[in-house]
Amino acid sequence: MGFEQEMAETKTSVAQLASWCLTVALHQEFGRGAGRLEKLAKVLRRLQDENVAAVLSQGEQAAARQRKGWIRGKAQLDFPVPLLRAPRTRREKQLRMAGDEAAAIAWQIYAAGVMEEFGFGPDRLERLRQAGRDNYRQFNEWAKEDGLEVAMERLRRCVHAALREEVRVVDERSSHYRADAAAMEQDLRATQAVADRIRASRALAVPGIVHTDAEQGEIFARCAAETANSWRYR
Secondary structure, eight states: OOHHHHHHHHHHHHHHHHHHHHHHHHHHHHOOOHHHHHHHHHHHHHHHHHHHHHHHHHOHHHHHHHHHHHHTTSSOSOOOOOOSSOOOSHHHHHHHHHHHHHHHHHHHHHHHHHHHHHOOOHHHHHHHHHHHHHHHHHHHHHHHHHOHHHHHHHHHHHHHHHHHSEEEOSSSSOOEEEOOHHHHHHHHHHHHHHHHHHHHHHHHOOTTOOOOHHHHHHHHHHHHHHHHHOOOOO
């Protein structure tokens, strides 16, 4: 595998995992069940579409300004990926930077979504960010101890097990929500789309090249297929 491909896969994997860890945190810390997460998923899809459109029409800097405008100074923009050890080589440092960039984009879109759908302010946004990072740290510990496949399975089971239960909400008016596995699958697909579309947007936004609708569809399909098979962060 070439280094550019490794960088791309790192960005995709990290963005995807960050979104999953935030979804788990949103459930565990704030008691959001499947019904409300499904509504959030729709908001996230729209925000993702808008941000990809900004990348394609105006460039990545404009897309970054758009995300910053959504957040309106109410949340930290970064989402440093928790690592079990500091990067040592130049390659590891570059991969770390790429991962942090991808995680930050995923977090910014997610934060904008929960602000819009749930009305989160600075305090709850920071709680969510830290809880998401804690979940990512736990995932890395599982991966180190038992291997990546085991860690992925534990994360998947954690999400599904939590969202099959009736949840007590400690800081909202409503007190209980019942989650549903099918709805959770929809939410997970929505969070995965963050990584897919970030990656596809880079492929589509090549100066001087205009893609047909069919070609764009092929690019998105390829990105989705590669994302499904790439979970590692090195």
